Structures are given as C-alpha cells and as structure tokens.
Amino acid sequence: MSKQTNKIAQRLDIDGDIERVFSVLHAGGIAICPNTVGYGIWGGSSEALERIYRTKERGPHKRNALITDEIGQREIHDLEPHKQAMIECVTVDHDLPMGVIAKYRKEHPLLQKVDPDLLRASTAEGTIGMLLNGGKIHSTIGRLSREALHPVFGSSANLTGTGTKFRLEDIQPEIRAIADIEIDYGLRRYHLYQRSSTIINFTDLTVVRMGSCYDLISDVLKRHFKVELPPDPGRNANPSGHQREFQLRDFAEESVS
Known part of the structure; x- marks a missing residue:
C-alpha cells in the first residue's frame, strides 16, 4: 500500500x-491525523498497534487510547451521573478537549471486538482512556468506528518521551514512515500549551496529566462542581505535565509476569 497524503489547497x-x-x-492500517x-x-488492527508500539519505543506501562465519540464514551464508561455531567460540562458545554479515564463496560459490543492482548495493552485495573472533543476528524472516526464495530486505538504521533508534535513536519521520520496515510492540517489549535491533552481519571478525580486547557478545565470543575484540581507548577517544573507517569509500571510488570 502506497502512502496517502492530503493535498494542501485553499479549503480543507x-x-x-x-x-x-x-x-x-x-x-x-495506520493513520497520522490532526487533533x-x-x-x-x-x-x-492489533498488528498496526504493535508496530506503532515498537516504533515509538513505548514502555509497558503506557496505554493506548480508544478513539471514540461522545456517544461511545457514554456507552462504554461506567460512571455516576454527576461525574458524567462533569465530563459533558467540560467537553460539550465549554467545548474543551480532555482525556478521560474511567471504569468500562466489558460487555459493550465494540470492546467485544478487541483482541484480548490489545485490550490488556489498552486498559488498567478495569479502566480505559479516551480523548474527547479532539476535533472533527477524531470524533467522526470515533463514530464510524463505533458504528462499524471496528475498534481503533491511538496515541501521540511521536517517539516516546519527545513531547507532542503540533506540526506534521515535526514528527520524527521513523514515525511517519510506518503510516499508510497522513493528514496535514498545519499548526494545531492548542500548540501554545506545548503539552498534549489534560487527562483526568474520573474513578477518583485524580489528574494524570496537566495538559492543554488545564487552566480552563480546572476553572470549569471548580465553578460548576466545586472540585478543586491541584495547581499546575508550570512547564519549567514539569514539561510533560504528567503526574502519574509511571503509575502503571508495577501493574504492567505484574501483567506480563
């Protein structure tokens, strides 16, 4: 399969x-897309994700994110109504992107299609993560995946530990080389944060990563739900924003032992 790329024209x-x-x-196959x-x-496919995993040189504690839409998130995550309301207030009402981790419903038809080894590589202690409000391509691919019952998983297009890339040309050549298609929409919207998405584990409302729009997300949760997230020490103190980067390392080692 020859690589496909979009043409730069006056309109997308x-x-x-x-x-x-x-x-x-x-x-x-494998796609590089803008969020x-x-x-x-x-x-x-499992084979595609294994190739991504090897090329990125990911550690065993890293997890894939499920690509889905708002409906998929509501169907798959098993959350109390007030926590689901928090998610929708941030991502729908305030139109902010956010990574969400929560317990999942194992019986969901989409997850029933996931290879067991891939599911183990994408979940931890009964939770699964997904990005919400990642843009039209992201949400529509998530909808198509859900409707076709064809699971799609992903992660940042970079070598592990090198930071999120906000332009296609900044992605390392070895990462781009494995993609069957890449879509170039130029500089991404939240590049000024110089971090990937904010991730919150809604099982206990802990911050996994302080990322893009963390200040805005914190404000929404405090004003609407009286939930106060910890302050961001800034990129000089914590460039990646990760709070629990190696939390899953012991879990991953136990899983393969």
Missing part, C-alpha cells in the same frame, strides 16, 4: 480526508 477536504482515513483504518491537541497516530 475534511469529509474526504475522514473517508480516506477510515478506509485505511478499517483495512487494519486539537496535536497529531495522533492511530491503528486499525
């Missing part, structure tokens, strides 16, 4: 790009 062909990306993913919080690399 978003619908056409979505169709081409999903065709690649549905065939089990609001940077560029992501997604795989449409």
